[in-house]
Amino acid sequence: MSHIDYYFTVLSPYAYLAGLQLEEIAAKHGASITYKPLDIMALFPRTGGAKPSERHPIRMEYRAMELPRQARKRKMPLNFKPAHWPTNAAPASYAIIAAQNAGGGDLGALTHAILRASWVEEKDIAEDEVVQACLKEAGFDPSLTFSGLLTGAETYARNLEEAVNAGVFGSPFYVLDDGAKFWGQDRLDDLDAHLSGTL
Template sequence: MAVIDYYLFPLSPFTYLAGLRLEEVAARHNAKINYKPFDLMRVFAAHGTPPVPKRHESRQAYRLQELARIAKMNGMPINPRPAHWPTDPKPAVAAVIYAQEFSHEHPGGDVGKLSFNLLKACWAEEKDISHESVVEKCLEDAGFDGGIAQRDLQSAFDIFERNTDEALASNVFGAPTYIVDHEVYWGQDRLAYLDAHLTRGEA
């Protein structure tokens, strides 16, 4: 079985715009997804990538155009300037980490749907994913106990930091990033390449 390490950041608009296409690709190839929320800001700092507000105005303008284009192409709603961005990503991070860890206790739970719910809440629903009530609703809508993210938050944050260390060691520099068979695929627009790679592996 192929294993896809999925490095995601719950405040990344391009991760949101991937929708649930990774999950569709994985299902077609019977591949397993390891969800790895990581600290994109720490990775940016390590690679010398300025955060969005500090980028040249031409890059900031192009980013807004791209978000609108990609959303339209995929039929997805988006507010390129959401009301609650940036915000503290850690409550959402803890939710994804614990949902994956305790998914065996919630057979109806869907970690992919949870991750997308959190991203959609920020980028399409004008909700603040640092708020406990928002995170709980995202968990419940994905089939999990809404209180799951409150289990030993420090342990979740330790995993968050470890995921970030692994991202840096694996040459991850942006989100979303997918790694399979040591091949790195950066960006929601590379999912077709990932799909093709998995197809070749089945030949």
Template structure:
């Protein structure tokens, strides 16, 4: 029986971006479904010991750049190490992804396009006009998604998804949860592949 992967993301995460297309390809190969769950870092970090980038020790910040360079070169994925609009408020973008998910549309593809916009195209996904452009580029209807994103129901889903992440012991992004087992980080995708192969 095909499995469902709960895919927890921060849309502004470079690590989620580096893994997003590979993860989608792995899931497709195994016939697995993906339930994308955007979560709010400001809620997840305080209860899990995480820190926003600016509050991390200089050594950790420096090593993050080293690792991003390594993965960018290894994967051959375009990635700007210091995008102009990072960090940003990703709440609206997250609600738009949730709106697409709830409408049965390609929310995973939309999320990937948003991540690529930040990390490869130097675009600001906190800007509603940029988000409208991105949605149009993916072939979805901006008016419908923006309308849904402002609804109480979608806001409640964003809050619920964040709490679901906390309850599942998710502490960072990307996290892939299969049958209750957490795989944290795009560098764990080989293990995700193996877990899905067992189904």
């Protein structure tokens, strides 16, 4: 059975636009997923990237065209300039880590609910109430926002180091146990084909 390490940030519009396609592909091929939320702002300078606020205007102009275009392509709503972005990604990331450790709910649904809260619903995912609502929606105990803080912080930091060591430089990023890597929601079809043995 194949395994996928899914590196991402809850701040990523491209992770939002991936929807639940990764989970569908994994189910199709009987693959397992480990969700690895990380601090993308710390990852960028370590892997040759730049924070959005530090990017050249030409790159940001393209981003302003590409994000709405990808949303239309996928028929997904998207607020290109959400009210609470960027925000503190740690609370929502810790909750995902705690939920993964606790089990009993739908991690894909939780991750997408958090991303949707930011990029569609104009909510601040740094607020406990917002994250707790996402946990409950996905079948997890909302109190995980409190009980998972220490482990969440440790794992969050470790995910960053593992990402650098694995050659990850953006979000979403998918690393398979056979060494194959795929960057971006627009490469999920390639990931699917790879698991099928046709690519």
